[in-house]
Amino acid sequence: METFLAVARLGSIRAAAARLHVTEAAVSAAVGHIEKQLGVKLIARSGRGIALTEAGRVYAEYCRGILGMMKEAHAAVRQAEVGRLRIGVVATAGESVVLRPLASFRRRYPAVELSLSIHPRDVLFLELQHHETDLVIAGRPPHTANLVIQARRPSTLVVVGDSPDVDPTTTTWLLRGTGSGTREATLALLDRLQIDPPTLTLGSHGAVIAAAREGLGVTLIHNDAVGEHIESGALTVIDVAGTPLDRPWHAVTTPTPTPVTRLFLAHLIDPAETGTAAFHAAGP
Template sequence: MTTNVRLRSLVEVADTGSVRGAAERLFVTESAISSALSTLSAEVGVALVDRHGRGVRLTPAGVRYSEYARQILGLHEEAVLAARGEAEPEHGVIRFAAVTTAGELLIPTMLASFQEAHPGVECKVHVGPRTAVWPMLTRHEVDVVVAGRPPADVDYVRVQARSPNTLVVIGQPSLAEHFDAAKATWLVRESGSGTRATMAMVLEELEIAPRQMVLGSHGAVVAAAVAGLGVTLVSRQAVRRQLDAGDLVELPLVGTPLDRPWHIVTQSQCTGSTELLIKHLAAHRELGWDQVG
């Protein structure tokens, strides 16, 4: 059993919370996972897991080691893809992660254009909240992130391109004449959403604490706003169709609209296939991306 397999076994136990869950994900027996954990603990020289009831859990040392394991596995996969991409960039792989709104609004058009020009490149996409996608880049689990501005603690990455994005408050047309932010019900995105964090900042700066309804996604909050359940802060580009149709209107609020451009961020050293993507975006300005640097 290779070191990578042992590291993957530890990471899967950390993610699933059980040997059985890890075995199911890796399509191996539970005894194989237990053996991998025992060997890995012996190599490291400290216990990485211990018994907890009928199962196991990571020790503090195991939790810390699993963080490095994720980076090692991600960097190894990135190295393999970089080597293959250097030899044949037109037949490489690009691993994307995008925040939810970007995944719905930007990724489909971008990938359709890129794949038409480079059909041999395989594109893998993970869509999730802001708090999930940036750690994936740090751990080298993805090559490209499409999201808002990178957090200050994300190192060794490169902003490749930006695209305009404006956040506005929207609601039903009937709210426009007498809109009161403090009395409205605010439709809130899922935990970890960057838009949710921005909304919280706006309301805090206004020193108001209105009623809130938490929904699970960008699509859910927009549908709820159309249905008249409340108001929300969204990307103007993402609701252009509803605004043009008159189903929603922009509502006036101090501090808005907000300029929050989208960013394409890569590892500091790109794979050959990722370089093809960046060149494609620069050559196709109709996709709305401006190169940085």
């Protein structure tokens, strides 16, 4: 399954072989063996590479979930204090919310193997559903996802720019890339305000803040991310109808979090350990 997933993700027998440090013949044989067992074609030629058939796409989704659950099962039987914790965060949370609790957790449990990945919101929740991440800190998960909100932390979305005198109906609005929850909130706000200002899409959280500081436009952003810039006077909050928006952070897991994930959640909601960065346990 790991071999097939490598082929599916990379779209190439050669690239999968290089990633797995095996021969191309070995990769082809492995995929062919699975196809023979299933009685269907999983891949087909597409230009110079390969593409998944419809059966291949379905099988790849099951493979992701099965392999993710196997790794989660290995982690579940280890002692929490020496386990592995994979945390996924959106960029804003990665820079302004999770670092302090993560640092204090590492000091408290130095034997835990930590990893932190930063992706758009949609990617994070898909990885969590496939058990490829243990815990996600982002906005609210999709209603259709079988995920559990374990804790929340208050936050608001505010409109900021380099001057309080800009006209939000005509000035440029700075947007995050596709898949960003903040981008979706911005477009929804513009729609509610029934305005159609020019927009500029920037690839990263840091670029949006830098562009706003340089006067390239205004942006809707979490107050956690711009507190220091507002205090220094580099940015100012702009009064826009319908803002600030209540957008709390959520710590989200699958219904069966591993012991080390539960250990981190207990740390995350403990003000004695995380101070003002503490989350609040979610109610039933």
